[in-house]
Amino acid sequence: xxxxxxxxxxxxxxxxxxxxxxxxxxxxxxxxxxxxxxxxxxxxxxxxxxxxxxxxxxxxxxxxxxxxxxxxxxxxxxxxxxxxxxxxxxxxxxxxxxxxxxxxxxxxxxxxxxxxxxxxxxxxxxxxxxxxxxxxxxxxxxxxxxxxxxxxxxxxxxxxxxxxxxxxxxxxxxxxxxxxxxxxxxxxxxxxxxxxxxxxxxxxxxxxxxxxxxxxxxxxxxxxxxxxxxxxxxxxxxxxxxxxxxxxxxxxxxxxxxxxxxxxxxxxxxxxxxxxxxxxxxxxxxxxxxxxxxxxxxxxxxxxxxxxxxxxxxxxxxxxxxxxxxxxxxxxxxxxxxxxxxxxxxxxxxxxxxxxxxxxxxxxxxxxxxxxxxxxxxxxxxxxxxxxxxxxxxxxxxxxxxxxxxxxxxxxxxxxxxxxxxxxxxxxxxxxxxxxxxxxxxxxxxxxxxxxxxxxxxxxxxxxxxxxxxxxxxxxxxxxxxxxxxxxxxxxxxxxxxxxxxxxxxxxxxxxxxxxxxxxxxx
Amino acid sequence: xxxxxxxxxxxxxxxxxxxxxxxxxxxxxxxxxxxxxxxxxxxxxxxxxxxxxxxxxxxxxxxxxxxxxxxxxxxxxxxxxxxxxxx
Numbered sequence: 001x002x003x004x005x006x007x008x009x010x011x012x013x014x015x016x017x018x019x020x021x022x023x024x025x026x027x028x029x030x031x032x033x034x035x036x037x038x039x040x041x042x043x044x045x046x047x048x049x050x051x052x053x054x055x056x057x058x059x060x061x062x063x064x065x066x067x068x069x070x071x072x073x074x075x076x077x078x079x080x081x082x083x084x085x086x087x088x089x090x091x092x093x094x095x096x097x098x099x100x101x102x103x104x105x106x107x108x109x110x111x112x113x114x115x116x117x118x119x120x121x122x123x124x125x126x127x128x129x130x131x132x133x134x135x136x137x138x139x140x141x142x143x144x145x146x147x148x149x150x151x152x153x154x155x156x157x158x159x160x161x162x163x164x165x166x167x168x169x170x171x172x173x174x175x176x177x178x179x180x181x182x183x184x185x186x187x188x189x190x191x192x193x194x195x196x197x198x199x200x201x202x203x204x205x206x207x208x209x210x211x212x213x214x215x216x217x218x219x220x221x222x223x224x225x226x227x228x229x230x231x232x233x234x235x236x237x238x239x240x241x242x243x244x245x246x247x248x249x250x251x252x253x254x255x256x257x258x259x260x261x262x263x264x265x266x267x268x269x270x271x272x273x274x275x276x277x278x279x280x281x282x283x284x285x286x287x288x289x290x291x292x293x294x295x296x297x298x299x300x301x302x303x304x305x306x307x308x309x310x311x312x313x314x315x316x317x318x319x320x321x322x323x324x325x326x327x328x329x330x331x332x333x334x335x336x337x338x339x340x341x342x343x344x345x346x347x348x349x350x351x352x353x354x355x356x357x358x359x360x361x362x363x364x365x366x367x368x369x370x371x372x373x374x375x376x377x378x379x380x381x382x383x384x385x386x387x388x389x390x391x392x393x394x395x396x397x398x399x400x401x402x403x404x405x406x407x408x409x410x411x412x413x414x415x416x417x418x419x420x421x422x423x424x425x426x427x428x429x430x431x432x433x434x435x436x437x438x439x440x441x442x443x444x445x446x447x448x449x450x451x452x453x454x455x456x457x458x459x460x461x462x463x464x465x466x467x468x469x470x471x472x473x474x475x476x477x478x479x480x481x482x483x484x485x486x487x488x489x490x491x492x493x494x495x496x497x498x499x500x501x502x503x504x505x506x507x508x509x510x511x512x513x514x515x516x517x518x519x520x521x522x523x
Numbered sequence: 524x525x526x527x528x529x530x531x532x533x534x535x536x537x538x539x540x541x542x543x544x545x546x547x548x549x550x551x552x553x554x555x556x557x558x559x560x561x562x563x564x565x566x567x568x569x570x571x572x573x574x575x576x577x578x579x580x581x582x583x584x585x586x587x588x589x590x591x592x593x594x595x596x597x598x599x600x601x602x603x604x605x606x607x608x609x610x
Binding site: 007010011013014146149150153154157196199200201203204208211212214215218219220224227228230231232321322323324326327330 | 524537540541543544547548550554555556557558559560562563565566567569570571573574575577578600
């Protein structure tokens, strides 16, 4: 394919402006997303008592009975995590009379609007999909994902003429812009399939209901909303018969669902969560979602008549319809929940690599506007450098600060943990941005990187002090333990310190005609 | 620049929507059975049109071609539905 130079210039402009508009939000989404890959480990790290062991099914049954007895709203529709799936203990959830989700555990049958022990994991996840902003944040991230798709398309076109020749070129040396350009290109090209995947599924996850309502009258004759439940759920929609019936039990549903999976030739089916409609009614239906191995979309579900355990519908890997197969695969591909234990690590690295992609994009913008023959740099370039340092490195500081705060509040005021980690996160982020706004960009970068190194090391230290479990003792016990978080924190702290040293080296020895030079040289 | 960008946003949206309709209705079985892949298809389709609009030499051509393509695709979808060739 031949691309004219005028076309290349056009797409360069498109790539630059789309990248600048979406880059900051995407840095946040990728950095927080990389950590969210390990969301199973965060509750264990936050609340040491979760490590005492996995609840029994009998405990979960007592939770189910207690919730149904106390909360009539839960009888219409409720959900429940099987113990040992996402968390060692079971959580039940339902919408109260005003539509607010309530979460209950065996220790707290009354329920509360915040899931217990997952405050930190929830905060990091919310930062990932909404920047932590209420409602509008999700739509904003949907638009950002759309721009991200345009940036990928335009970036690929610009790079197309040199794609194969420069694929493995990483040229360190005098031309630093070339080096950053090479790094930006190689990460972009090698992880392109995953970036396309994240951009597309990101838009779908954030904007699905907006898009569905827009497309419904245009192409689906207004019948889309009526068709969605059958496409997304497994259980048939049944209204209550208003005749009471035996409620059924978790043990029955678990046994029946595993039996049904075996009957379909599926070797493993580990129930993860259930949805129960019209509990206690003759038309009560339970839908069990579980994980099977050896499938791209490992999650499948089985719908049972709650009272008798009679099989109503099945959507399992290998024999589900197109809608369910696509949904399960898209979900697994976005969240990295398929394959073996290497996949989460790959997604973690892809997440950090993506964050680097957006950071380096900003650096390239600054570098291409550098005045090569004078110390004084343009105000735009300086402010862009300040914004990049304050927002991006400041965000790394803020996330680590929220982790430290989680341990502090767990120790002194467990009831305040949700508010505490949120305030710590956003306040420290704002302080970092204010600091970067006041300092020369190079100084701010070096100082905030050292701060990030310190606060991230404090993540492991705070956990050791509060829980008494230090990273060297627990790390050997495998990836689903709290110390695993500490080990990653220490590795990232070392990486931040190395970046801080490199920034300081750049200040002293690099080209003085740059925003990244030591400002003392300039005066 | 802005004119081509808007061509991707507006007529691009309607073209992507019509193509989504064609994918859903032309897929084997009733359109409901290909609902999820069709809805997902819309996203990369619109993304490509948002970026692809800049391949036109100027805004007028981008608006013209994308609008014409959208109208044609909707007409085709309408004809297929009306003739009952797809369900």
